[in-house]
Amino acid sequence: MPLVGDEESRVGDASDGTGGGGDAEGAGRERVAAPDPHIDDEDVRDGSRPDPPAADDTGAAPDGGGLAPDGDPAPDGGGPAPDGDPAPDGDGAAESPDGPEEETAAPPGSRQRRRRRRIRAALVSMVAMLLSMVLLAAVGVWWFVDHYAGKVDRIQNAFPDIPVAQQPPRGKGTNFVLVGLDARSDMPTTGRDAKGPLWQEGMQRSDATMLLHLSADRRQAYIVSIPRDAWVPVPGRGEAKVNAAFSWGGPPLLIDTLQRLTDIRADHFAAIDWEGFKRLTDALGGVDIVVDADVPAGADNRAWTAGRHHMNGTEALEYVRERKGLPRGDLDRVERQHTFMRAVFEKLLGGGLLDDPLDLPHLLDALTGAISVDDRLSNADLRDLVWGLRNLRGDDVRFMTAPVSGFRTVDGQDAVVLAPEQSAFLWENLRADTMDVYARSYPYAETLPAN
Numbered sequence: 282m283p284l285v286g287d288e289e290s291r292v293g294d295a296s297d298g299t300g301g302g303g304d305a306e307g308a309g310r311e312r313v314a315a316p317d318p319h320i321d322d323e324d325v326r327d328g329s330r331p332d333p334p335a336a337d338d339t340g341a342a343p344d345g346g347g348l349a350p351d352g353d354p355a356p357d358g359g360g361p362a363p364d365g366d367p368a369p370d371g372d373g374a375a376e377s378p379d380g381p382e383e384e385t386a387a388p389p390g391s392r393q394r395r396r397r398r399r400i401r402a403a404l405v406s407m408v409a410m411l412l413s414m415v416l417l418a419a420v421g422v423w424w425f426v427d428h429y430a431g432k433v434d435r436i437q438n439a440f441p442d443i444p445v446a447q448q449p450p451r452g453k454g455t456n457f458v459l460v461g462l463d464a465r466s467d468m469p470t471t472g473r474d475a476k477g478p479l480w481q482e483g484m485q486r487s488d489a490t491m492l493l494h495l496s497a498d499r500r501q502a503y504i505v506s507i508p509r510d511a512w513v514p515v516p517g518r519g520e521a522k523v524n525a526a527f528s529w530g531g532p533p534l535l536i537d538t539l540q541r542l543t544d545i546r547a548d549h550f551a552a553i554d555w556e557g558f559k560r561l562t563d564a565l566g567g568v569d570i571v572v573d574a575d576v577p578a579g580a581d582n583r584a585w586t587a588g589r590h591h592m593n594g595t596e597a598l599e600y601v602r603e604r605k606g607l608p609r610g611d612l613d614r615v616e617r618q619h620t621f622m623r624a625v626f627e628k629l630l631g632g633g634l635l636d637d638p639l640d641l642p643h644l645l646d647a648l649t650g651a652i653s654v655d656d657r658l659s660n661a662d663l664r665d666l667v668w669g670l671r672n673l674r675g676d677d678v679r680f681m682t683a684p685v686s687g688f689r690t691v692d693g694q695d696a697v698v699l700a701p702e703q704s705a706f707l708w709e710n711l712r713a714d715t716m717d718v719y720a721r722s723y724p725y726a727e728t729l730p731a732n
Contacts, residue, residue: 430660432649434473439550439655441537449546453714454497455666458536458547459504460527461489461618462554471554472651479552479653480531487527487535488555488602489618492545494711499669502678503716504622505707506615511683512696513542522696532655543708549662550655555602557651559594564647567593568624570600571730582606597621611697612685619680619728627675679720680728683707 463486468476487509494503507513509524516537518529526538536547553561562568571589578584582603592600601621607613684703689696703723710719720727 430663432473432646433658433663434471434475434649434653435656435658436479436532436550436552436653437656439532439536440547440657441533441540443537449540449544449712451546451548452712455495455548456545456711457493457495457549457551458532458539459489459491459493460487460532460535460550460552461558462486462527462552463488469554469556469651471552471653472557472649474650475653480527482529482531486524488524489615490523490527490535490539492539492543492711494714494716495670496716497714499673500677501716502670502673503681503711504619504678505681505683505711506618507539507542507683508611508615508685508697510611510695510697511685511699512689512691513538513699516541520691522694543711545708545712549658551652552654553652555598558601559598561647561651562592562594562597562625564644565625565628567591568597568621568628570597570620570624572600576603576606579606610695612682615682616728620730623675623678623680623730626678630673630675630678679716681707681726682728684723684726 462470462479470477470479490507490509492505492507494505496502507523509522511523512520513523513526515521515523515526515529516534518525523535523538523542527535530537532550532552536550539545540547569589569591572585572587575587576582576585582605583599585600590596601614601618603617604610604614607617684700684707685697686700687698689698706722707719707726710716
């Protein structure tokens with residue numbers, strides 16, 4: 282009987298598991314690992330297995346084969362993981378002679394996600410910083426306006442003591458009564474720096490009387506002058522010039538007179554005397570006014586040449602107060618007042634003065650030092666007014682004169698007669714905030730700027 286070599290004997294033992302010799306077919310077959318007694322048949326059928334036993338110190342599987350029972354590399358034996366990726370803990374990673382290899386670079390998708398996170402974080406930080414700056418600026422502006430609004434001189438009891446039912450209904454928009462006072466005093470009578478009383482019976486007259494209408498959307502402003510010589514009914518006094526109402530009864534009687542004349546409810550009242558007028562003009566750095574024709578010198582007026590003039594406070598006051606040397610007297614003086622006010626609005630609203638942080642405090646000091654307003658106009662109202670007019674420009678302010686039908690002499694006084702029908706139409710559109718209708722119906726009613 283031929284001898285069977287040790288190798289063949291070992292193969293036979295592995296084939297039948299009995300330790301005896303195997304048949305001829307068993308010789309030469311590949312070695313097959315013996316079944317693992319820890320694996321249940323059910324686990325094999327459903328594809329799941331329990332975790333293999335832990336590796337020994339050498340990193341090899343306990344049976345020394347380095348393979349899991351199914352022939353895959355051992356999960357922690359240093360070889361690749363079942364999906365072919367490097368082992369998670371890197372125990373089996375090969376080392377170069379100079380040390381371990383560099384860490385594998387992150388996938389492009391991961392880098393993009395990290396970049397997006399950094400961009401989002403930067404944007405959030407920028408937005409937070411901008412919001413903080415806006416909040417600080419808003420608080421600063423609020424304090425700034427409130428500070429100067431608190432410095433405005435308030436007139437006590439400026440409105441007539443009349444039941445609401447007997448006053449005109451409130452219309453749309455906001456209406457101010459504006460007066461320029463001929464105080465005939467060297468002491469200021471209006472503004473924070475006033476030294477004399479705003480009104481004493483018989484001592485002051487309203488040298489300029491105007492209605493300022495601000496549209497409800499704050500996109501238009503209309504200034505309508507009532508000539509100082511306009512002959513009107515004065516409550517409790519009969520008929521007289523409109524400027525006599527202020528002389529007899531101060532702001533309450535003037536407001537009552539205008540409300541009865543126009544059937545327009547006055548919301549607020551503001552006054553400036555001629556001293557304040559000069560100081561305010563100088564605070565603006567003077568104004569540029571175009572004189573449309575030569576005016577010769579007279580006993581009560583200075584000469585003016587046609588053309589553009591840069592006027593300081595004193596010169597501007599001489600210009601707006603003059604009337605005796607003018608062809609139409611009081612009506613021409615009203616137009617001069619409009620010319621001056623247009624120059625002021627253009628400088629304030631279009632010249633950048635309200636946007637200059639260096640000049641603005643000086644300008645607001647001059648305004649609050651020169652003008653007095655009614656005590657109903659609170660600091661909050663002033664803030665809302667300033668905010669509401671932020672988009673208004675010089676071209677958005679329109680100037681008009683109450684319609685005039687003629688002149689007459691009454692008891693030796695030169696008087697201006699208002700046109701009843703056109704005036705009624707004007708007051709109606711002011712109340713309804715439809716001044717565009719009036720402007721279309723009477724296109725020449727507006728005082729146009731001089732060329």
